[in-house]
Amino acid sequence: MSGRQRPLVTVGVVAVFALTACTGGAKASPDPQASSAPPTAGPQPAAATVPLALAITPAQGKKDLPVSTEIGLKLSGGTIKTVTLRDAKGGSVAGTLRPDGSAWVPAKPLKHKQQYAATVTAADPAGATTTATTTFATMPEPARRTGTGLYLFDDHTYGVAMPVVAEFSPGIKKKDRAAVQKRMFVQTDPPQPGAWSWTSSGTQAYYRGPEFWQPGTQLKVRIAVGGLPTGGGRYGDQDRAATAKIGRNFVMKVENKTKKMTVLRDGKVVRTIPVSLGKPSTPSSSGTMVVMDKHTSTVFDTTDTDGANGYKMTIDYAQRLTWSGQYVHSASWSVGAQGHRNVSHGCVNVSPSNARWLFDHTLIGDPITVRGTGDKLVQGNGWTAWDLSWENFIKGSALPVPADVK
8 A cells, every 4th residue: 555645844063172181290200111212412493383374254345145154264373263243233143163164154044134244363372363354244135045944853853764854945956066065064962974965856965874873862953054045046045953862773674575574673673573565566665764754544545646546545553665655554454465465555564453563663764674576766765865875875965075984
C-alpha cells in the first residue's frame, strides 16, 4: 500500500580554542636523563615580525547592501579583539566571528533601509592596537524572495540518521549555491565532522557526517539566508534556526529474501518482524531511508493519479519513507503474506500489533534499509542522504570539504 502525502514545513559555527601553559615558581632540579645543547655564543637575531595591519568591509559609505551583510576582516600581525556594530539609534547588534576569522556575522538579518556603523579593534602580540571603522546602509525590501524551510524543530528529539534538511523554493542554481552554503551553519555537541550536499535540483541541501550521529548529540543549526542574495534577483525570505537532540540508536533492516525486518537498538536485536513488500508491478525501493513523518491514522488516496486503478483507504500507524508514498504501516489484510510473499503497492506491510510496536518505538530520523528488491531508491525521493557513500555524498558540496572531514 502506498500514499501520497507531503507535510508542510514551515540554521554560525563558532569554535573557541584556548591554549594554556603553566610554569612553576621554584627552580627544578636538572633531569639527569635530559640532554642539553651547548650555549650558542654571541647575540641571536630577533624573530621577524609582521606589522599589524587591519582592513574591513563594507567600504565606507556603501549603500543598498543586503541585510545579510557581514563585516569582512583582513588582518595581519595580530588578532581581532572586538567588533562592534551599531544601528542608527546606537543600538548594538550581536554577532560572531567566523572560525577562520574572515568575517563577523550578525546574529540575525539587519533591518532594511537602515544605516549601520562598525568598529573593529585588533592587537599585536606586544599589545599595540589598531582600529578600523566604516558606515554603510542597507537596501529596501526586495521584490522577489526565495522561500526557505528547515525540517528540524526546537527541543525535538530525532533518530541517529536525521539529516539537517534545508529547503529552497525555487531551487538554488549551481552558480549560487556556494554563497548560500557559506551561510548555513551547523554545530554539534559533542563535536562531530559533517558536510553539506545539494540535490541536483537545488531545492534541498542535506547535512550529515560520515557516520550516524552519536546518541545524545545536540544539533544547533542556523540557515542564515534571510535577505541573502540567492540568484536571479531573489533574496532569502528569512533565517531558519533550531536546536534539537539526537536520541538512542534505533535501526531497522529489511531483507526481501527473507521477508523480515530486523530491529536493533544500541546494536542489539530487539525484534524480528515479518513483512510484505511491493509486488513485482509496484516494487518497494531498495536503499537507506529515514522516517520522515508519522501518523496514527491517515488516508491513502491515489485516485487522483491512478484513476480507476487507484484506491482510497484509512491506514493506521503509517510512517513515511519517501515523497512518492512508500511507508511502513499496519496492513491487517496482508498478514497471511507477511514473511512469505510481496503483495503491497510498494510499502512495507506489517501486522497491526507490529505496526503499533514500531510506531511506539521509532523517532523521525530513524534509519530503515531495504535490500534485495527490484527497484533502486531515487536520490531526492525522501531524505536520501544516507543512501550515498560518504565519498559520493560530499561531491554534492558547493564548497571545498576540509581535508580532516573527508
